[in-house]
Amino acid sequence: MNAMDGNPNEATRTIAIRAEDIERFVALVGDRNPIHVDEDYAAGTRFQRRIAPGMLVASYISAVIANQLPGPGVIYLEQNLRFEAPVHIGDTITAKVRVVERPRPDRLRLETTCSNQSGQRVLSGTALVQVSPPVPAEAGTGPA
Template sequence: MIGKSIGEISIGEKASFTKTITESDVYNFAGVTGDLNPAHVNEEYAKKTVFKKRIAHGMLVSGLISTVLAIKLPGPGTIYLNQNLSFKAPVYFGDTITAEVEVIEKDEDKNRLKLKTICKNQEGKVVVDGEALVLPPKA
């Protein structure tokens, strides 16, 4: 299976992926990355923070953008070149996050796409905002 080539993609085209963030997701991410920040893994510590409870890693949440790019738009064969991110709000265990990408620029000569990337929680609140640059698969 191969994703869409640049010629098959239109400006304004969108795709999304939705996932509920679980405690297991956070602990697995912490284990893989070594990021054991107590704001993520220690409930007693987290109670004393501005968030009042444990939060998911921002990079775990933003990783859902990679899922959209790799699986849906452009899809399998896509090469991720660049991503800028702004973390706008915390994500708590049990939040359902929708990552969405939207094609905002095409450079057919260089086979590059610029995409708006955004993650929202179940209430529609933006938790991550940014832009990505990718190479879609060649036809």
């Protein structure tokens, strides 16, 4: 496994949520919900300001799984998510992945969470991944 924090069963990544990241994400996936893109609309909601799309926040879990734990070559098999609190522009999110079970030699069950700068959990869930043979360090660095 490729956990970078020294614990082979846990890995984290911390990301600042920026308005431009939200705008690029909604343009890429087509999620034009006004709660994500319209300050005036968002001001009239219970959130009182724009919030990040939940799947943008969840995508940071995918980055931890793909790059750190278990790392390159992993295959995502399933993911369940519970969105627990809003994420606002300017929040700093820590995505955390922890191994909780190895149901088969080539499978890992992972606990997945995202927390904000105050330590409040904003997203939680579990993932099942297939562990593949390690990918050589130079793989994926050249042109496609």
